[in-house]
Amino acid sequence: MHVLVLAEHDGDRLRAGTTAALGFSRQLANGDGDQVTCLVLGDSVATVADDAATFGPVLLGSHADLAEPLADRWAEVTAKVVQSESIDILLGASSTFSRDILGRAGGLLGGAMASDVTGFLRDGDRLVWQRPMYAGAVTASVVLHGSPLIVTVRPTAAETPERRSSPASITPISIDSGRLPGSTGHLGLDGRPSHRPDVTEARVVVSGGRGLKTTEDFERLVGGLADRFDGATGSSRALVDAGLTPNDLQVGQTGKVVAPELYIAVGISGAVQHLAGMKNSRVIVAVNSDPHAPIFEVADYGIVGDLYDIVPEMIQHLDAD
Amino acid sequence: MSFLVLVPTKRVPDTDGVIRVTPDGLDVDTSHLSFVINPFDAIAVEEALRLRERREDVEVVVVGIGDEAYEDELRTALAMGADRAIRVDAAEPLDPWNVACVLSELARRLEPRLILMGKQAVDDDSAQTGQFLAAKLGWPQATFASRIDDSENGAEVARETDHGIETLSVTWPAVITADLRLNEPRYASLPGILAARGKPIQEMSLQELGIEIQPRVELVGLQQVASQRTVRQVETVTELLECLRENTELF
The missing domain is CATH 3.40.50.620 (HUPs)
Incomplete structure (x- = not known):
């Protein structure tokens, strides 16, 4: 073979x-x-x-x-x-x-x-x-x-x-080269320089969902938490659709499939399409204000509450270590 | 000559439906499921309609491969505004290669300038048919499109890649596959639904198209996937971080 x-x-x-x-x-x-x-x-x-x-x-x-x-x-x-x-x-x-x-x-x-x-x-x-x-x-x-x-x-x-x-x-x-097809041309790649690893290659992925209200909040909370682990940031479809995050962060059925050592879902309710992209992660943590959010069904650890309180506290604890 | 846009579609279970494997492990139980046009194909239909709104000479032809039940979904596409529909009669769903064979034969006969279809079907998630078709026809392809700027001779297409948005130019005729953010499909209006009743759905057989099915993908089993996890609800951040310290090698 x-x-x-x-x-x-x-x-x-x-x-x-x-x-x-x-x-x-x-x-x-x-x-x-x-x-x-x-x-x-x-x-x-x-x-x-x-x-x-x-x-x-x-x-x-x-x-x-x-x-x-x-x-x-x-x-x-x-x-x-x-x-x-x-x-x-x-x-x-x-x-x-x-x-x-x-x-x-x-x-x-x-x-x-x-x-x-x-x-x-x-x-x-x-x-x-x-x-x-x-x-x-x-x-x-x-x-x-x-x-x-x-x-x-x-x-x-x-x-x-x-x-x-x-x-x-x-x-x-x-x-x-004379026999190569020539009816497609490359005009550019709008790559996004990032100091973080690619979401498919990181040991820790922190992803944000609809619970995040602005790009700044995403960067400060999701990005901030990811940086404490030298991890990558991911996103639910909702935030990409809303223009808050770039498409290449999207985790899910139609985005990227990840299986890091640790996946932290922040403010993500857990649509089937999102779960398809992350449910094989080794340890899954869910932070969500809705105790009935489906994300908890695939999580190992869940914490119910306002992500705007919980995530800063996590960052603070990690910095204190 | 009109600018014909061919929009191949697939009929799939509604994504809100719960997928259960049949007891023999060979199929999905569809008895309780409702069916829709594959959401990515609906985006392709919408884009074709927008193209027709921009250019005068566009004709939008929707294609479905399946049995008579498919006519409901084709009627939906006609109600959205497609000009006409073709149903290629087939009792069983075909694999991507055979779908591409059917579509390339249709393309040979109808001579579309653009074939616009979803980037993948949400049942088997293969994401192959558009690329197979472009290869068979020898046409340029632009997959995972999130924006199409058409011109006389072709289009500039923004496509969603793992590393950002890539922009390609393609010349007509071309195959373009639609990603999520290309547009948001319209709902059929009441006048649209009424108008659809008068629009033709042409039926064609595989035989008429000269297609002999040669299966490439044989499904030998399906297994239900269930989460093996039981969530432990923690009350405090301190407790959460303790759990992570004990159960990961990250600290």
Whole structure:
């Protein structure tokens, strides 16, 4: 079995979801002769390739026309590599990046695809993939028919594997830029510089919901509490819709899925769609004024009261330690 | 030639419904559930209507794949303002690949300039069909759109990514998938509901479209997920922090 992992990176290093996908791939491809290869695409991304090579062999496609992850171009290059290398499983981390590009690659490669996989079983020669449906209310077991298989994996499904003591090979692939699709253009990314870790990568996530009234309150209370743990901030959909928080903080069925060591839900009632994004966190704390809020049904510890009193008190206690 | 916008939709259980697995573990019990147009697809319908309000030549065609029960939801889309609807008759829900096969054949026949659909369906949460379709057609794609500024030759699309809002340009014809914040769908008005009665729902068979279903995703089991936690209600912040000190390795 040969697994190809499409690298998501920040121009310098692999993102955490990709290293977890590499860990997942090793569980899949653990037999004699099995291989896991990482495909790094971009422009001037030698350092990313170096990072990836500490986990295993790398194919590197570097070209100015791949500077931005435009789905049509990246999917085309990825699908070509899948075919030329006789890849059995094309894999990536569950993220907007993979949904966009691997989804399109899946369309070029016959559509045997499972999204947001959380685990797998071997049933004879078949692989049975587990994935959530209905906002996580049920776990489905699915078998894919076709070849290659295309799979996106929840970053929480596996650990980052150990790095090798000496790096593996980096093999350049040629990019025929004249044949790349050209009807999509990248105009900009309104990235939000933050001193905090990404919500999917932090050990502690503090999320705010409708109980927060202003952006300033969110920053002072949710952000303040997160900073006491060197943690990340997350948001319910309500605050993003209201323009109080940026979309990339949204945790839930249609946002990001997180499973940190500690998740603190501040003023979040706990709609099913939000729970889908955080209920696998190891320890969950809920702060809410409504004792009947559904968030308490998935929490380990609950405290009923006004977040405007409780959170400052928590910050004060943590500072006193 | 009119600017045809094709809006594929899926019929899904209302998100307020409680999802229960059937005793045989192979299906979801739908007997007590009400059905709606997938909320992301409703956003796509709304965006198509707004596009028609901005440009003169737009025709909005809504598509559903399913049995006769689907006509209620298609009628809802017509009542919102869509010009006409097509129901591709299918007894069972199709997986994303087969949906993309049906839609690409429809696109070949209808020659839309834009296919606008939800970024994912809230039943299986796959988020694949739009990308499959764009790949099959060889059209540009802009997924997870939160703003569409259309022009003569294409559009600038703001899309919601994990790392912020990305802006892309695409040329027509294109596939765009709608995210939550693209718009808020209108409710059907009474005149809209009355007008919808007179609008056509064309029925087509898979055979007519030359589609032979080739399943890619076989569901072999469903398992109910229940929270394993029992909440411990604490009275004070001191008590809460003590619990966290004992039960996490963060301090």
